[in-house]
Amino acid sequence: MLKYIGRRLVYMIITLFVIVTVTFFLMQAAPGGPFSGEKKLPPEIEANLNAHYGLDKPLFVQYVSYLKSVAMWDFGPSFKYKGQSVNDLISSGFPVSFTLGAEAILLALALGVLFGVIAALYHNKWQDYTVAILTIFGISVPSFIMAAVLQYVFSMKLGLFPVAGWDSWAYTFLPSIALASMPMAFIARLSRSSMIEVLNSDYIRTAKAKGLSRPAVTVRHAIRNALLPVVTYMGPMAAQVLTGSFIIETIFGIPGLGAHFVNSITNRDYTVIMGVTVFFSVILLLCVLIVDVLYGIIDPRIKLSKAKKGA
Amino acid sequence: MQNIPKNMFEPAAANAGDAEKISKKSLSLWKDAMLRFRSNKLAMVGLIIIVLIILMAIFAPMFSRYDYSTTNLLNADKPPSKDHWFGTDDLGRDIFVRTWVGARISIFIGVAAAVLDLLIGVIWGSISGFRGGRTDEIMMRIADILWAVPSLLMVILLMVVLPKGLFTIIIAMTITGWINMARIVRGQVLQLKNQEYVLASQTLGAKTSRLLFKHIVPNAMGSILVTMTLTVPTAIFTEAFLSYLGLGVPAPLASWGTMASDGLPALTYYPWRLFFPAGFICITMFGFNVVGDGLRDALDPKLRK
Numbered sequence: 001m002l003k004y005i006g007r008r009l010v011y012m013i014i015t016l017f018v019i020v021t022v023t024f025f026l027m028q029a030a031p032g033g034p035f036s037g038e039k040k041l042p043p044e045i046e047a048n049l050n051a052h053y054g055l056d057k058p059l060f061v062q063y064v065s066y067l068k069s070v071a072m073w074d075f076g077p078s079f080k081y082k083g084q085s086v087n088d089l090i091s092s093g094f095p096v097s098f099t100l101g102a103e104a105i106l107l108a109l110a111l112g113v114l115f116g117v118i119a120a121l122y123h124n125k126w127q128d129y130t131v132a133i134l135t136i137f138g139i140s141v142p143s144f145i146m147a148a149v150l151q152y153v154f155s156m157k158l159g160l161f162p163v164a165g166w167d168s169w170a171y172t173f174l175p176s177i178a179l180a181s182m183p184m185a186f187i188a189r190l191s192r193s194s195m196i197e198v199l200n201s202d203y204i205r206t207a208k209a210k211g212l213s214r215p216a217v218t219v220r221h222a223i224r225n226a227l228l229p230v231v232t233y234m235g236p237m238a239a240q241v242l243t244g245s246f247i248i249e250t251i252f253g254i255p256g257l258g259a260h261f262v263n264s265i266t267n268r269d270y271t272v273i274m275g276v277t278v279f280f281s282v283i284l285l286l287c288v289l290i291v292d293v294l295y296g297i298i299d300p301r302i303k304l305s306k307a308k309k310g311a
Numbered sequence: 312m313q314n315i316p317k318n319m320f321e322p323a324a325a326n327a328g329d330a331e332k333i334s335k336k337s338l339s340l341w342k343d344a345m346l347r348f349r350s351n352k353l354a355m356v357g358l359i360i361i362v363l364i365i366l367m368a369i370f371a372p373m374f375s376r377y378d379y380s381t382t383n384l385l386n387a388d389k390p391p392s393k394d395h396w397f398g399t400d401d402l403g404r405d406i407f408v409r410t411w412v413g414a415r416i417s418i419f420i421g422v423a424a425a426v427l428d429l430l431i432g433v434i435w436g437s438i439s440g441f442r443g444g445r446t447d448e449i450m451m452r453i454a455d456i457l458w459a460v461p462s463l464l465m466v467i468l469l470m471v472v473l474p475k476g477l478f479t480i481i482i483a484m485t486i487t488g489w490i491n492m493a494r495i496v497r498g499q500v501l502q503l504k505n506q507e508y509v510l511a512s513q514t515l516g517a518k519t520s521r522l523l524f525k526h527i528v529p530n531a532m533g534s535i536l537v538t539m540t541l542t543v544p545t546a547i548f549t550e551a552f553l554s555y556l557g558l559g560v561p562a563p564l565a566s567w568g569t570m571a572s573d574g575l576p577a578l579t580y581y582p583w584r585l586f587f588p589a590g591f592i593c594i595t596m597f598g599f600n601v602v603g604d605g606l607r608d609a610l611d612p613k614l615r616k
Contacts, residue, residue, distance in 0.1 A: 022468075023468060
């Protein structure tokens with residue numbers, strides 16, 4: 001187990017190295033320097049600024065020093081907002097994004113599993129078809145469209161929820177539904193099909209033959225096993241919720257890291273784009289790692305040390 | 312018992328071959344899949360939606376009185392009416408025409424991304440799966456590392472750096488998108504290359520390229536087709552997403568994504584500017600999703616419940 005985690009960590013570091021390198025050189029290739037704004041700076045000042053940020057050094061030296069500072073968890077200053085570092089942005093924005101993302105993930109898990117299980121228990125009855133329509137709907141409507149529609153209907157027309165902002169729990173309601181809708185649909189589908197498979201297996205028949213009640217069979221025997229595929233989906237779901245948050249946070253005016261990221265793209269604030277990309281990658285890679293390890297713990301059939309060859 | 316004269320009996324033609332004859336016409340995998348696909352109502356609805364949208368995208372702009380890029384500020388932000396079925400946008404352009412011109416671009420991006428993924432993925436995956444051993448190990452390690460890179464983040468980075476344009480979007484999506492296809496093709500190739508008919512062909516002296524493209528890839532076509540169909544909605548989604556970040560196709564070109572993101576700030580007063588393009592994004596994604604699901608069910612009888 002430890003050996004497996006160790007090897008995965010090594011791969012993670014290689015992947016991160018690739019990401020940092022690609023990000024660094026892409027940003028170098030980006031048109032325009034960090035100080036080429038609307039106003040043309042006098043050449044002396046630009047040279048001074050470049051010297052201050054170490055941009056006058058050869059590219060390779062810059063690259064090595066960037067690698068070093070990333071390894072020390074220092075993403076450098078923002079070039080657009082003087083006096084603010086990328087680390088400041090992350091520490092102010094990430095808690096907000098994390099709250100929103102966690103709420104969305106919990107919502108997606110709870111409702112998704114509930115719908116999936118109901119659909120499987122009432123296979124080919126109206127409940128199943130209702131869930132099927134809901135999930136197709138959820139998969140076909142991108143989160144940002146969902147967000148706009150929810151905002152229009154529930155905030156602007158009905159006035160039930162605040163339009164935008166980040167204050168109390170009521171502000172988190174619509175954004176987290178918008179973020180959760182697509183993952184919820186995927187989870188409902190996954191848990192439905194695995195639940196159907198499990199319900200047809202022999203040990204469920206045995207459990208029924210023992211005279212166990214239907215809730216006991218469903219909860220204790222079926223759902224536990226049916227949830228395994230849902231666990232594997234947690235990694236991609238984290239990525240989906242995270243990228244979804246970029247636009248959702250912008251639409252609902254939430255001061256999270258996703259909104260900062262979108263801002264930095266519009267402003268071409270290259271150090272922030274680089275830093276936040278690397279930060280998001282670390283978060284996502286960690287999520288995938290945790291999910292894979294969890295999967296190995298939950299499902300004893302998976303031998304982690306031999307599970308290196310994917311299908 | 313009645314007395315029937317012997318000469319009334321006739322010997323039945325005993326033909327040994329008849330017993331072996333198959334009376335029902337044999338169905339190929341594809342015909343069988345077609346039959347099953349056609350009986351899937353939801354998938355058929357999806358297919359009809361896709362065909363209708365493609366037809367409208369081709370013909371609607373040709374027969375419209377309006378041009379997608381001509382502005383008319385006197386006529387800005389008009390609600391849907393007899394003259395402008397979907398209303399007009401902030402520059403007085405007809406949203407109906409723009410929607411169908413946008414359909415061309417959005418669907419083109421989706422299909423082009425899917426085709427490029429197919430080309431790279433099939434070549435990478437089949438070489439990796441067929442050669443096996445060291446080659447496979449190295450190629451799959453590379454794919455694994457790239458797979459772990461959050462793809463949307465990379466697409467955003469590429470779009471920030473590369474010049475704005477239609478092909479930039481397609482290339483950026485392909486750079487991260489082919490890996491999924493490569494993994495699926497590799498899995499199929501690994502499974503298929505040990506089949507007897509491949510061995511038979513090999514024994515007859517077939518070259519590797521013939522084995523791959525005559526025997527293995529056609530049999531993997533089912534999964535490839537399903538993956539392709541499901542790539543299209545993802546690509547349309549990604550394009551819309553990039554447009555929201557201001558990284559979409561440059562004006563005056565219209566894609567559904569740019570139209571929807573232009574309409575978003577005006578949601579309170581001119582909701583139709585968002586709802587028409589956004590609605591078509593959803594309908595098209597729905598169409599491709601159900602067709603993809605239908606194809607998967609039709610091509611893989613084992614999965615049918």
